[in-house]
Every structure is written in C-alpha cells, then in structure tokens.
Amino acid sequence: MKKYVYMFAEGNAGMKNLLGGKGSNLAEMTRLGLPVPQGFTITTEACNEYYDAGGVLTAEMEEQIFKSMAEMEILTGKVFGDLKNPLLVSVRSGARASMPGMMDTVLNLGLNDEVVEVLAKETGNPRFAYDSYRRFITMFGDVVMEIDKEHFDAAMDEIKERSGALSDNDLDSDDMKEITKTFLKIYEEIQGEPFPQDPKEQLISSITAVFRSWNNFRAVYYRRMHNIPGSWGTAVNVQEMVYGNLGETSGTGVAFSRNPATGENKLYGEYLMNAQGEDVVAGIRTPVPISHLHEQMPEIYNEFQNIADRLEHHYGDMQDLEFTIEKGKLFILQTRSGKRTAMAALQVAVDMVAEGIAGKEEALSRIDPNSLDALLHPAFKPEALAKADVIATGLPASPGAAAGEIAFTAEEAFAAHEAGKKVLLVRTETSPEDIQGMNVSEGILTSRGGMTSHAAVVARGMGTPCITGSTASQIDEKTKTLTIKGKAYTSGDWISIDGTTGNVYAGQIETQPAEISDNFATIMQWSDDIRQLGIRTNADTPTDAEKARELGAEGIGLCRTEHMFFGEDRIFAFRQMIVARNEVDRRKALAKILPVQQDDFENIYRSMDGLPVTIRLLDPPLHEFLPTNEKEIIELAAELAMTHEALKGIITELHETNPMLGHRGCRLAISYPEIAEMQTEAILRAAIVVKREGVKVFPEIMVPLVSEVKELTFLKKVILDTAERIFKDAGERVEFEVGTMIEIPRACITADAIAKEADFFSFGTNDLTQMGYGLSRDDAGQILTAYYKEGIFEFDPTSHIDRDGVGVLMEMATGKARKTKPQMHLGICGEHGGDPVSIEFCHLLGFDYVSCSPFRVPIARLSAAQAEIAYPNKDKKILVGS
Ligand code: PEP
Numbered sequence: 001m002k003k004y005v006y007m008f009a010e011g012n013a014g015m016k017n018l019l020g021g022k023g024s025n026l027a028e029m030t031r032l033g034l035p036v037p038q039g040f041t042i043t044t045e046a047c048n049e050y051y052d053a054g055g056v057l058t059a060e061m062e063e064q065i066f067k068s069m070a071e072m073e074i075l076t077g078k079v080f081g082d083l084k085n086p087l088l089v090s091v092r093s094g095a096r097a098s099m100p101g102m103m104d105t106v107l108n109l110g111l112n113d114e115v116v117e118v119l120a121k122e123t124g125n126p127r128f129a130y131d132s133y134r135r136f137i138t139m140f141g142d143v144v145m146e147i148d149k150e151h152f153d154a155a156m157d158e159i160k161e162r163s164g165a166l167s168d169n170d171l172d173s174d175d176m177k178e179i180t181k182t183f184l185k186i187y188e189e190i191q192g193e194p195f196p197q198d199p200k201e202q203l204i205s206s207i208t209a210v211f212r213s214w215n216n217f218r219a220v221y222y223r224r225m226h227n228i229p230g231s232w233g234t235a236v237n238v239q240e241m242v243y244g245n246l247g248e249t250s251g252t253g254v255a256f257s258r259n260p261a262t263g264e265n266k267l268y269g270e271y272l273m274n275a276q277g278e279d280v281v282a283g284i285r286t287p288v289p290i291s292h293l294h295e296q297m298p299e300i301y302n303e304f305q306n307i308a309d310r311l312e313h314h315y316g317d318m319q320d321l322e323f324t325i326e327k328g329k330l331f332i333l334q335t336r337s338g339k340r341t342a343m344a345a346l347q348v349a350v351d352m353v354a355e356g357i358a359g360k361e362e363a364l365s366r367i368d369p370n371s372l373d374a375l376l377h378p379a380f381k382p383e384a385l386a387k388a389d390v391i392a393t394g395l396p397a398s399p400g401a402a403a404g405e406i407a408f409t410a411e412e413a414f415a416a417h418e419a420g421k422k423v424l425l426v427r428t429e430t431s432p433e434d435i436q437g438m439n440v441s442e443g444i445l446t447s448r449g450g451m452t453s454h455a456a457v458v459a460r461g462m463g464t465p466c467i468t469g470s471t472a473s474q475i476d477e478k479t480k481t482l483t484i485k486g487k488a489y490t491s492g493d494w495i496s497i498d499g500t501t502g503n504v505y506a507g508q509i510e511t512q513p514a515e516i517s518d519n520f521a522t523i524m525q526w527s528d529d530i531r532q533l534g535i536r537t538n539a540d541t542p543t544d545a546e547k548a549r550e551l552g553a554e555g556i557g558l559c560r561t562e563h564m565f566f567g568e569d570r571i572f573a574f575r576q577m578i579v580a581r582n583e584v585d586r587r588k589a590l591a592k593i594l595p596v597q598q599d600d601f602e603n604i605y606r607s608m609d610g611l612p613v614t615i616r617l618l619d620p621p622l623h624e625f626l627p628t629n630e631k632e633i634i635e636l637a638a639e640l641a642m643t644h645e646a647l648k649g650i651i652t653e654l655h656e657t658n659p660m661l662g663h664r665g666c667r668l669a670i671s672y673p674e675i676a677e678m679q680t681e682a683i684l685r686a687a688i689v690v691k692r693e694g695v696k697v698f699p700e701i702m703v704p705l706v707s708e709v710k711e712l713t714f715l716k717k718v719i720l721d722t723a724e725r726i727f728k729d730a731g732e733r734v735e736f737e738v739g740t741m742i743e744i745p746r747a748c749i750t751a752d753a754i755a756k757e758a759d760f761f762s763f764g765t766n767d768l769t770q771m772g773y774g775l776s777r778d779d780a781g782q783i784l785t786a787y788y789k790e791g792i793f794e795f796d797p798t799s800h801i802d803r804d805g806v807g808v809l810m811e812m813a814t815g816k817a818r819k820t821k822p823q824m825h826l827g828i829c830g831e832h833g834g835d836p837v838s839i840e841f842c843h844l845l846g847f848d849y850v851s852c853s854p855f856r857v858p859i860a861r862l863s864a865a866q867a868e869i870a871y872p873n874k875d876k877k878i879l880v881g882s
C-alpha cells in the first residue's frame, strides 16, 4: 500500500518534495530532539491524488490518517474526542516552496460542545476554553464551509460593544460563552445544519479544505508570481495543539535568527503573552520585541536562542521560527529559511562565511538573484527629502523609497495601476486577498501590525518598500480617508514612504538611484570567481553602456541600432529613411543617420574599452516607428515636405498584416543593401576613430532574423565589401566578426549550414519564443488570461526559456553549430538573458555568455555562479525537457 502519511519521527529535511517545507522541517527538528509538538504529515502526493479522485480523500488515505491519529494518541497520552483527556490538533498546509498565508489553516480542532467543557475544567480556565472553541468555529466555518468571516466578526463586535470591551482581552468567560453560542447559531443558520460534533468528521473535512485551498485564487496567483507549478501540491500537517493563551506564563511569537531587514546577527522578532499565533501574524494586537523576553523569561529566551543557533548551524542558513510557550514550556512550531531583504541577504551571506557556518558556494546559493534588484532601487533625493516633512512614522518593514497615489483597496490599486498610475497602497492591515494590489503598488503603508505581519513579510518578499504599524495614520477604509494629525488624504493624493526609516511624507518626493555596498561588491566578486558564463549587456546608448559596465558587464551582447532613434531629435531622419520610395531618397536619409550612429558607436566603444561590442543591423518592425493617428501623420507630412495624401499612401503601402513576420530584420537590408552599407560604415569608421585614441575595440556585426543561410551569405558579402572600402579609405584595418541572431525556428533547424557563414550566434529568445509558440509578443496578454482561467498555462510561458519546446530548438542549434565550428561563440540576448532560471539553462547548454539589460547584470552574475554551483559538469549535462 502506498504511504500517504508520515509521523514526524519518520521524515527528515531531505523529504521536502513529499512532505512540504513545513512538514520536512518539523520532522528534522523532531529527529534533532527539539521540543516540537507531536504530529504527522499527509504527503503532497496525497494532495495530487485527492485532485485526481475529483476532490475527495480516498479510503486508503483516511485509513492511514486515523492510524496516525492513534499513534499520536499513544505519543501524547491524550485521546481525540475524549471526555477526560482530549487531544486537540491544528491542521496546516505546507507546500514544497513557502507560500506564506496563501493557503488555509484550522486550529483547535477536536473541540465540540462537550470537549470544551472538559478543556475548561482541565485548564481551570473557561474563558480560554470558549475562546478556543469560538476561534475554531470561525476557522472551520471560514476555511471548510466558506462562510464569510464577516458574519462572525460582526457578531463579535456587537458583543464587545454591548459589554464595553475595547479589545478581545477585555471579554470574560461569560462573554466568550455567549460568543460561542452565537457563533454556533450563525453557523447553523448559514450552513443549514449544526456545527459538526464528531472530531473525526471535523478532521477529514479540514484536511480536505486545506488540499482544496491549494487552488484558491490567492494561492494560484502567488504561484504564478513565483513560477511554482501547480503539480507540486501541498502537504498537510496535523499537529498537537499547544497554547500560548493559557495565561501570563504562556505566549507565542515569531522570530528570525538574524535581522531580516539588515542581516544583523541578533535574534529578531516579536511575541505576545497570553495570545494565539494568529494574533501576532494578523496584527490584531501589537506585539513586543523578542528582546523583552530576555527580561520576562530569561530561561526561555536562552533556550530559544540556543535552538535558533543550533538550527542555523544545522541548515547553514538564517532561520525563521514560530514558537509557543505553554505554561512556561517552550515549543517550536516551525522553522524555515527566513525571507530577507536583499541588503540582509548579502550581509547574512558574508557573515556566515566569516563565521564558518556556510561555505562561499552555500552562502551564494542562498541569495535570491532577483532580490538584488531591490538594492539597485531608488532612494529619495537628499535635496528633495530635506524639504519634505515627516507626517507620520511606522515600522521600517521593507526598505526602499516609494511615492505614489493613495489607493485604499487592492482593487483600487490594481485599477489605478492598469490606468498607468503609480500607486501607494494604504490599509489598516493587509491580508492574503490583497496580494494582487500589493504586487502592483510602489509601496505599502499599514496602520496596524508588526515587523512580521502579513504586509511586512509579503512586501519584503516582493522587494516593495513597506511601513507597518504606523499608528498615527488613521485609516478609514469605508470612507477612503487617511487622516494624519487632523489632515485628511484621500484616493489619488500623493504620499511618499521610506521603508528603510519608517517615515511617511506628504506629496511626491523625487528619488535617486541606489548606492552599492561593500557586501554587494564581495558577493559579486565571489560570483565572478565561480561562474563560467560571461555576462554582457543589452545597451543601445552610451549611457546604458556605462551603467552596465559599472554593474559588471563584460561587453555588449546586443546594441539595437533602431533604438538609437527613439529620441525626438533623431526620429525624423529615421522616418525619412523608412518612407523613402527610391534609393536616392533613402541614401539621402541614410547619410543623415550615419554621423549620428557613428558618434554613438564611438562613445559606446569608449565605455566598453577592451570588451566586445555586438551591434545588430537594423531590425525595426516598421509599424513601431510610423505615426498612427491623423494628427501625427499631418505633422510628419509637413516635416517631410510631402502632401498628406502622399504620406498616407506610403503608410498604407507599408502596412503589413503581420508586421512581426514582415519586412524587418535582415529582410530590410536585403531589399535595401544601402542600409547595411551605411551601418557597416558607421560601425567600422567609429572603430577606427577610437582605435586611434588607443581604445581596444572588438566590433561584432550581427545580422537579425536569419532563417536561411543564403540571407546571411548575401549580407556578409555586403558587409565585407563595405569593410574593405572603408579600410582602404582609412588606410587602417580593425578586426571584427560577422555573426547572426538565431531567433527563427528554421534557423535552429538549419544551424549547421548557417554556422558555416557565421563567426558567432546570439539567440534571440524573444522572437524564438514568439515564433516557437506562434504566440504574438504584443498580444499575448489577453490570450493568457483565458489560458490561466482554463489551467492550460499556470504562468506566463514566455517568462523563462521553455525547456520542453523552445529549449529543444536551442539545444539542437547549439549542437549543430558546435559540430560545424567547435569553437564558435554562442550567447543569448533575448530578455531571458536576465532571468535566473533561463541563465541556468544557458549554462547547461555551454554558452559563452548571456546578455541582459544593465540593471540585471548583477542578477545574471550571481545566477551564473549559482548555475555552476548546482551543475559544475556543464559539458556533460544538458537537461532539456527536465
Ligand atoms: C529577440 O528576439 O530575442 C531579440 C533580442 O530581439 P528583439 O527583441 O529586438 O526582437
């Protein structure tokens, strides 16, 4: 019989795929002999089979679950549903990848009308017993039966108001009894049947609900954001309850082994005495810093510190722990590697290597390359900041500066973002339902909650600046007003926040680029020492090229020459060239373009002194450069000194049904070789000029959109003939190469033939993906919405190189190219060149380099090192289709 359920003692940290992150770590801690409440884990495979079976637990699963319950009863000496010594459990999700708050949890399971009385007697604390029962009814109603929580919250508020209680803590045992009664009534009214009294029924329904929550909206959305496949499924953990709300010697909290915002090596977290875990996370009461525990319960604090240290050493990484103190005894409920800001990630990595907890490779592997982006995020300009007034403060939950127009709900934020606005989400507290709105916001401000509240944790994960617990910010979500010191701000008003200091400002403060720390330099140096891939950049202007070099680029992998003409002052000559109807007019326009291009190339070569520069011949999908509305057409006609009708006629003539498959790429230069001649001239003349200044220059001329080797043969001749003319004219030569983009499926299939004519290949995975899938780069959005809905795609298939399809084409082309020319250099210049998962694939294919936008260069450096660490035998392993 297949094993669907593992007792904690049967698992270990290596079983993450089967037991989920939480389950495997609980098992590992159990093995280490740490104080973990007993329990068992139902596997991710069971989750998948639950779905295969149409959303039910199979008889085999149920049998194993009850068998494990019986084992738990022996281990704990308590009995499920017993009226003497009842066992109460929690039922919690736990996927392979951490998905904080995205799925559902049920606590205090096993309570019913009779057991609650036993619990009241046993603990001598009826208030606690009924508080636990009413929480259970709410969670069971909400999670399992999908009863809107509002119903329970409203009833609770009513009773609080009636008894004059300010917070839940002011309610006494009679109040709690009354609340429980009311909740049971609400449940029965809405559900049409009484609250289930059989603990076994409660258990099976709750496990089912947690499996079901794997596919709730927020979990699916979170997975799409983080590219987590739905096929992983979630595990479910059933664990004995321990209580932090049993009085003043009980408490609960969450703590990181180091500071997750800065990386400082000091316990960092919060706790609340006489509270349940959800109170801390949900921001209902404001928790106390963990350092206070040192004074309040020094022994417990020391024990906790020792456990945190031990786990750090054991896992070689900073830990994020959940704990409960039940009547003076410490329990660890969870450990996982702690989410941290980019700044903290670097600090922790550098410190852990220095402390001998982790080796360089291990430390590097733990840094999320995408998080480096946050380090390169803007801060406020000091001059602008000096003029700004702090109107409120809060906890610095996630660093970085942000300014935006206020939105009070996730929906409002999303709509404003769609309308092209910069949004700042302002909420009393956030909940997982807000995920979509949080994702599109520049920053997040909440009036409640601590450093580990939902808003804080999620914002840090996203690299979005965030301030929590800003109590001076009074937020009324109903009337959509934020009141600070008597002044009201409403939707659309600008505010600015600094997530590093916790300061809130009125208005829009200008920002400036981030400064790079010593730790950053250290991590980059370690990455460079390890990686095998070269890192180039896609840069079209001298400014971009300089920025990229500063960030570590080792050359330019793609200079899109048409992008040099986006500027107002240049577009004219370019448009003139496009609309020219004969060679004479075209050459006239090209003659205007030549000096502008040559000048840009000179500056690019200077900033890339000593490094290769790949310049691509014109590849303008023409429609991107022509005016579309009547007003612009009239203006352009006047500029070009032609009649409106004549220009309209040309535009109509140039109109293509499929411009992306139309007159672009090398096709343009084949129709009009003078374009390739002019560009070759600009490229080589610029090279000669800077060479004379002493700059070391290595131009690589790249032909785009080749699908047939003869296209390249033709243009190569144009390029080489032009080169000879220029060299003769200048009385000097420069070394250069001629290569091609590989971005059409047919080019991959015929790569052996194309390689004969090319000095290098650069994979254009934007077009290759577009044409591989037959999915338009410009119009995919709408299609994807339907595909997500139907579950055909879980996330944007273009976000990583598709190893099963497009990747196979790339592997084929690589193999064929290397067969023709073993030493031929290969790279990638599509957007995937800056995506960690795709960079790993390029490493596996044995590419020479990846090329990405300037700000992604550090991400690429680290990703390339991580790829080498994970797959050091790059020449032996090609993982297509995995
Ligand atoms: C590509 O197609 O991947 C590429 C780099 O070219 P472009 O995006 O300019 O079409």
Ligand code: MG
Residues within 6 Å of the ligand: 743, 764, 766, 767
């Ligand atoms: Mg392309």
